Amino acid sequence: MSNALVVNDVTKRFGQSVAxxxxxxxxxxxxxxxxxxxxxxxxxxxxxxxxxILYPDRGCVEVLGQQLTDAVKDRVGYLPEERGLYRKMTVExxxxxxxxxxxxxxRELSRRIDDHLARVGxxxxxxxxxxxxxxxxxxxxxxICTLLHEPELVVLDxxxxxxxxxxxxxxxxxxxxxxxxxxxxxFSTHQMEQAERLCDRIVLINRGRKLLDGTLAExxxxxxxxxxxxxxxxxxxxxxxxxxxxxxxVSSGQxxxxxxxxxDLDALLHQAVSLVRLRRFELQRxxxxxxxxxxxxxxxxxxxxxxxxxxxxxxxxxxxx
Amino acid sequence: xxxxxxVAWREYIETVRTKTFFISVFLLPALILFFVFGAERLAKLxxxxxxxxxxxxxxxxxxxxxxxxxxxxxxxNQRNPNRPFALEQLLPQACGGGDSPAASARxxxxxxxxxxxxxxxxxxxxxxxxxGSAAACELGRRDQQLAxxxxxxxxxxxxxxxxxxxxxxxxxDPALVARLQQEVPLIAIxxxxxxxxxxxxxxxxxxxxxxxxxLFMGTMQISYGLLTSLLEEKSSRVxxxxxxxxxxxxxxxxxxxxxxxxxxxxxxxxxxxxxxxxQTRGYDYLFSRDLLFYAGLYFVPGFLxxxxxxxxxxxxxxxxxxxxxxxxxxxxxxVVPMVLWFSISQxxxxxxxxxxxxxxxxxxxxxxxxxCADPDVPIWEIVASQxxxxxxxxxxxxxxxxxxxxxILMYGKPPTxxxxxxxxxxx
Numbered sequence: 001m002s003n004a005l006v007v008n009d010v011t012k013r014f015g016q017s018v019a020x021x022x023x024x025x026x027x028x029x030x031x032x033x034x035x036x037x038x039x040x041x042x043x044x045x046x047x048x049x050x051x052x053i054l055y056p057d058r059g060c061v062e063v064l065g066q067q068l069t070d071a072v073k074d075r076v077g078y079l080p081e082e083r084g085l086y087r088k089m090t091v092e093x094x095x096x097x098x099x100x101x102x103x104x105x106x107r108e109l110s111r112r113i114d115d116h117l118a119r120v121g122x123x124x125x126x127x128x129x130x131x132x133x134x135x136x137x138x139x140x141x142x143x144i145c146t147l148l149h150e151p152e153l154v155v156l157d158x159x160x161x162x163x164x165x166x167x168x169x170x171x172x173x174x175x176x177x178x179x180x181x182x183x184x185x186x187f188s189t190h191q192m193e194q195a196e197r198l199c200d201r202i203v204l205i206n207r208g209r210k211l212l213d214g215t216l217a218e219x220x221x222x223x224x225x226x227x228x229x230x231x232x233x234x235x236x237x238x239x240x241x242x243x244x245x246x247x248x249x250v251s252s253g254q255x256x257x258x259x260x261x262x263x264d265l266d267a268l269l270h271q272a273v274s275l276v277r278l279r280r281f282e283l284q285r286x287x288x289x290x291x292x293x294x295x296x297x298x299x300x301x302x303x304x305x306x307x308x309x310x311x312x313x314x315x316x317x318x319x320x321x
Numbered sequence: 322x323x324x325x326x327x328v329a330w331r332e333y334i335e336t337v338r339t340k341t342f343f344i345s346v347f348l349l350p351a352l353i354l355f356f357v358f359g360a361e362r363l364a365k366l367x368x369x370x371x372x373x374x375x376x377x378x379x380x381x382x383x384x385x386x387x388x389x390x391x392x393x394x395x396x397x398n399q400r401n402p403n404r405p406f407a408l409e410q411l412l413p414q415a416c417g418g419g420d421s422p423a424a425s426a427r428x429x430x431x432x433x434x435x436x437x438x439x440x441x442x443x444x445x446x447x448x449x450x451x452x453g454s455a456a457a458c459e460l461g462r463r464d465q466q467l468a469x470x471x472x473x474x475x476x477x478x479x480x481x482x483x484x485x486x487x488x489x490x491x492x493x494d495p496a497l498v499a500r501l502q503q504e505v506p507l508i509a510i511x512x513x514x515x516x517x518x519x520x521x522x523x524x525x526x527x528x529x530x531x532x533x534x535x536l537f538m539g540t541m542q543i544s545y546g547l548l549t550s551l552l553e554e555k556s557s558r559v560x561x562x563x564x565x566x567x568x569x570x571x572x573x574x575x576x577x578x579x580x581x582x583x584x585x586x587x588x589x590x591x592x593x594x595x596x597x598x599x600q601t602r603g604y605d606y607l608f609s610r611d612l613l614f615y616a617g618l619y620f621v622p623g624f625l626x627x628x629x630x631x632x633x634x635x636x637x638x639x640x641x642x643x644x645x646x647x648x649x650x651x652x653x654x655x656v657v658p659m660v661l662w663f664s665i666s667q668x669x670x671x672x673x674x675x676x677x678x679x680x681x682x683x684x685x686x687x688x689x690x691x692x693c694a695d696p697d698v699p700i701w702e703i704v705a706s707q708x709x710x711x712x713x714x715x716x717x718x719x720x721x722x723x724x725x726x727x728x729i730l731m732y733g734k735p736p737t738x739x740x741x742x743x744x745x746x747x748x
Contacts, residue, residue: 048730073566073567080562080565084557086554086557086559097327101327
């Protein structure tokens with residue numbers, strides 16, 4: 001499978017601070033890649049370097065198999081985190097302008113504008129000025145500005161932030177459609193539930209470095225730690241201190257226990273049955289949210305032994321002084 | 322290149338469509354037209370109103386001036402039927418005694434002026450008839466009309482002079498004196514057109530200024546338009562979408578090209594209007610083709626220089642206020658020719674003017690002033706100033722491109738001059 005995007009050992013500094021630190025990952029063609037990380041992790045900087053808006057201090061980015069040239073830019077769609085349109089231009093003029101900038105022209109451009117406006121239900125507003133549109137409509141217009149030229153690679157920076165539920169749904173449908181057409185999507189988010197639903201592949205970064213990279217299944221599989229969920233009547237708190245339990249969240253009538261590798265499940269269940277009247281017990285894989293919180297929580301600046309148990313971030317780069 | 326043209330085209334269309342552009346295009350020519358045609362007519366309109374006679378009391382202590390003055394006033398009233406004077410003689414005896422004769426003489430007529438019975442009063446002391454006397458006459462009046470004061474002063478002086486001629490022994494005929502003093506006119510001859518006899522001193526004086534002003538307005542207004550449009554793109558965050566489609570350099574080039582076209586449109590309209598006005602007024606010989614050619618020749622690099630500097634400023638700032646304070650050194654320099662235009666156009670080949678011609682941001686304005694004032698500016702000066710101008714354009718674009726690339730994505734505090742220098746060093 002070829003890669004639509006390769007980020008190879010990229011570093012970017014702003015003054016003293018290192019925003020992106022020897023980052024390497026790739027986005028296979030035809031897949032949806034989730035680019036995750038807490039605020040300030042370096043997501044936007046990375047995406048801007050992919051788009052050629054910022055230049056890396058070190059390393060290189062390859063888009064659609066080559067260096068980012070004007071011609072390649074025309075095959076990529078980008079939705080920045082900070083969105084904006086010309087307020088005084090009409091919807092149609094806006095689309096025409098951005099379409100032309102991306103290399104569309106003539107009848108093809110008009111056809112695409114009609115088509116995309118109809119797709120998001122803005123066909124009757126084509127003559128309106130952008131400033132006269134509601135916020136939701138402006139968001140829709142921004143999507144189709146990004147997608148009008150049917151880019152082979154779509155790069156979206158926090159696309160779901162600030163959207164109303166209807167537009168969240170619309171954008172999800174658009175993304176899945178793009179994927180069905182065999183095109184590639186990379187989007188950054190910190191909504192794990194969304195990433196879990198939409199992505200084929202996940203890259204998690206923190207403080208400019210990669211913590212995790214792989215398909216959803218791989219990532220879940222790598223985490224041997226499993227969640228034991230117990231429900232019933234009685235006091236679960238004694239379970240929290242068992243050696244098999246790595247971490248526990250106990251409330252009245254419920255306990256969520258994270259098990260250590262090779263934990264003796266039988267012994268644990270025995271004690272549970274002796275303590276409380278069990279109604280339900282279930283073994284779960286950790287959610288992406290839990291993996292995220294755990295990895296990022298462990299990756300604090302001071303603790304140099306951070307994430308020693310995490311076997312996923314292959315060849316973790318050394319930190320630059 | 323295609324993308325640069327696209328950006329330029331959008332910039333042009335969106336700017337030309339705005340109300341601000343419409344106003345700036347038509348307001349300035351409208352003002353010029355008003356001053357050329359309207360003001361004169363308006364003044365005539367105001368003079369057409371018939372005013373009641375202005376009553377002027379004259380205390381003639383010489384006893385000889387009043388009569389002559391009366392004749393002058395009558396002649397004046399015939400020339401200005403709408404705003405006549407009416408003279409009344411006050412007799413010296415009519416005034417009561419007091420501490421000082423002059424002060425007591427003033428008392429009654431000033432009171433009459435104050436309560437509105439009289440327009441004014443005039444006191445002519447006896448000493449004025451003495452040859453070489455430094456004595457002054459007094460005028461007290463209700464309003465501050467400049468023309469009235471000037472007219473009264475002229476008539477009074479003529480009357481006193483005539484009275485003086487008559488009072489010497491033997492008397493001199495004032496009519497003879499007037500004939501002897503007949504002034505000789507000085508006819509202006511244009512050495513280039515060989516035209517004769519047209520008094521165009523004022524027009525000639527103002528033409529260089531007019532040309533420079535057009536160039537100045539075209540450059541400054543449009544460059545500042547570029548600045549605001551950049552700031553708008555930055556604050557509405559369109560900039561990042563644009564940068565995902567083209568490089569910062571393409572964006573900057575496109576915007577400057579678009580705005581330069583706007584500036585050219587503006588200048589074409591203005592020069593067109595100016596040409597029409599000159600034609601109808603018979604001053605078309607002042608609008609030579611050479612001059613128009615030079616205006617274009619200096620507009621292009623002058624505009625590029627200023628607009629690329631302002632583009633750099635605009636990219637580094639976030640609000641108009643920040644940008645204005647950062648651009649103020651540039652603005653101040655460009656105002657220099659506006660202040661010095663008179664001395665430059667009066668002495669276009671002075672060392673002073675020559676030196677000013679080689680300070681890049683103001684080169685176009687100074688050169689156009691000099692060429693207008695004296696079309697025979699040496700050709701080497703034109704070539705040298707053009708070379709210098711284009712070199713500084715190249716330098717400014719280089720600097721601007723670097724600042725632009727870093728600054729365009731910077732939000733927050735505007736950079737200090739030191740930070741700007743550091744940006745220049747970045748690849």
